[in-house]
Amino acid sequence: MEVRVLRRVLEKNDRAADEVRELLSAHGVRAINLLGGAGCGKTALLERLLPILRPALRCGVLEGDLATTLDAERIAAIGVPVTQLLTEGGCHLTAPHVRRALDSLPLDKRDLVISENVGNPICPANFDLGEHARLAALSVAEGADKPQKYPLLFKDAAGVVITKLDLLPHVSFDLHRVTLDLGRLNPAARLFLTSAERGHGLAGLAAWFRGMARGNDDATGPRGGRAILN
């Protein structure tokens, strides 16, 4: 019985994800699902990245959180269309959430929709949101063991972004180990080393977003396991 219930939930999700993909392609819009643990710096990264992408790339953002509109307010403050999705206790976004929220974004005037998932390194990875690519975020403050402990977060990601690199002198984080583990887990993923605080590594990541928006799934950036500090 439990298995049947779980399957029904995932089937419902996958149907909605297909609807999302159809709706997006009807408008020529591409979508990215940004995933990572709570506090890994997803919103801060978007705050720095969105102004770089504008005006060439017209982005819309969906913010997934359990409570508050704090993150949506930060995105709205930089003038990017945003919808806050409140899961009210749910620990991940689902495709039906995204499908409903797309009605609130001006899709005719957007090139790329970025969904910032609920801060959680675990179950968001199990739910297809109808995205064209996943970007997994890991901050140096979380620890170098995370790719091994949460492999699903990284396994299907087209890109992996290491955040808060400015904290590296203050934390114990073995960047070499992480690049090796990511290279083993997902050798095709593009790897980006960034600091939103210092503005480091954002040009390379912006190029990846532009490539994704053009439908170029082989977008620029070093492959996993060959991280370059920039």
Ligand code: MG
């Ligand atoms: Mg956030």
Ligand code: ZN
């Ligand atoms: Zn969950």
